[in-house]
Amino acid sequence: MTDLILALDVLTREEAIEIAEKTAPCLDSIKIGYPLVLGAGLSIAGELAEFGLPLIADFKVADIPNTNRLIAEHVFEAGFSAIITQGFTGSDSVTSCVEAAHDAGGECYVVAEMSHPGALEFLSGENAEKIAGMAVKCNADGIIAPATRPDRVRKLREIIGSKKILSPGIGAQGGSAKDIANMIDGMIVGRSIYQAEDPAKAAREYSEFRR
Ligand code: O7E
Numbered sequence: 179m180t181d182l183i184l185a186l187d188v189l190t191r192e193e194a195i196e197i198a199e200k201t202a203p204c205l206d207s208i209k210i211g212y213p214l215v216l217g218a219g220l221s222i223a224g225e226l227a228e229f230g231l232p233l234i235a236d237f238k239v240a241d242i243p244n245t246n247r248l249i250a251e252h253v254f255e256a257g258f259s260a261i262i263t264q265g266f267t268g269s270d271s272v273t274s275c276v277e278a279a280h281d282a283g284g285e286c287y288v289v290a291e292m293s294h295p296g297a298l299e300f301l302s303g304e305n306a307e308k309i310a311g312m313a314v315k316c317n318a319d320g321i322i323a324p325a326t327r328p329d330r331v332r333k334l335r336e337i338i339g340s341k342k343i344l345s346p347g348i349g350a351q352g353g354s355a356k357d358i359a360n361m362i363d364g365m366i367v368g369r370s371i372y373q374a375e376d377p378a379k380a381a382r383e384y385s386e387f388r389r
Contacts, residue, residue, distance in 0.1 A: 180359045181206035182385050183234065183344065185368030186226075191218040195225065197372045201381035202229045206388070207259070209366060211236035223256040232259035238289060240264035243274035250278035250286075260285040262322060265309035266301065272316045285320075288313035290334055293324035293347030302330065310337040320344060320363065325353030331361050348384075359387040 184205050188194050194214055202208075208231050214222060215237075226233055235258040239246050246263065253261050263275040265288040272288055279286035290313065291297060291306035306323075313321050320342030323334045331343060342363035347353035349370025359365060367384050374380035 179206075180362055180387065180389050181364040182381070182388055183207045183209050183364045183366045184371055184381065185209045185211075185236075185346065185366050186372060187211065187213040187368050188372055189213055189217040191222055191225070193372075194218060194222060197377050198226055198229050200378040201371060202231060204378070204381035204385040205231055206364070207232040207234055209234040209236050209262075211238070220252070220256050223258055227257040233257060234260045234262065234287075236262045238262055238264050239271075239275055240267050241271065242267075243270045246271050246274040247278045250275050251282070254279065254282035254284050258284065260287060260319070262287045262289060264289050265313055265321075266305070269312050269316050272312065272318065276316050276318050279319075280317075286318050287320050287322055287342070287344055288316070288318045290321040291323050291327070291330055293326045293345075293351055293353065297324065302327075306330070306334065307337055310334045314338055314341060322346065323362070325355075325358045325362070325365070326351050328353075328357050328361065331358065335361060355384055355387040359389060 235253040276286040290310040291302050323331045325345040325347035344364035345362045346366035348355050348367050371380045
């Protein structure tokens with residue numbers, strides 16, 4: 179299955195609820211992070227959970243093991259189903275997030291390689307491959323890999339085997355759903371849906387790439 183995950187990076191509760199109402203029937207889950215939570219408060223997670231879709235917490239957690247666990251505990255208490263952590267902090271920090279997620283019955287994904295051009299400075303190539311290998315050893319549920327670089331997704335897939343790959347960078351950042359959908363487990367799409375003139379139509383069009 180390739181899921182369609184909406185990156186709901188709007189800034190207010192009202193916009194978030196409006197877009198979720200329009201698009202939820204075509205989505206498999208919703209990802210929120212700093213833009214919305216800093217604007218609307220963590221309680222927005224409970225409101226969005228009412229749409230009946232899994233909610234992914236994208237705080238790209240990147241701290242020492244104890245702090246990572248404390249953050250993860252808040253996230254799962256707030257109603258999220260999954261958390262995203264950075265991998266460059268090392269295996270003890272990642273393990274802490276994975277364990278907190280699994281203790282709560284949730285999932286943990288590790289950012290291996292990012293989708294923007296600047297990622298090529300530090301967070302790509304050999305470093306990304308090492309992070310992907312480490313994510314497997316730490317028993318993470320999957321990794322984040324860039325839809326803007328399908329060749330890299332292919333390489334990271336060789337390393338992680340059947341673990342999941344969630345991929346941002348489709349649409350606004352130039353990645354193509356058509357090119358990447360059959361290589362990954364989740365397409366993360368933000369602006370191309372929530373900034374579209376007709377978000378419901380845009381979500382429906384992306385949902386056609388689910389398999
Ligand atoms: O470009 P958009 O508008 O489609 O949004 C993409 C979303 O994916 C946005 O929330 C951004 O923060 C996130 N993202 C990336 O764009 N690139 C990455 O490398 C990683 C993420 C991300 O979501 O990481 C955790 C999944």
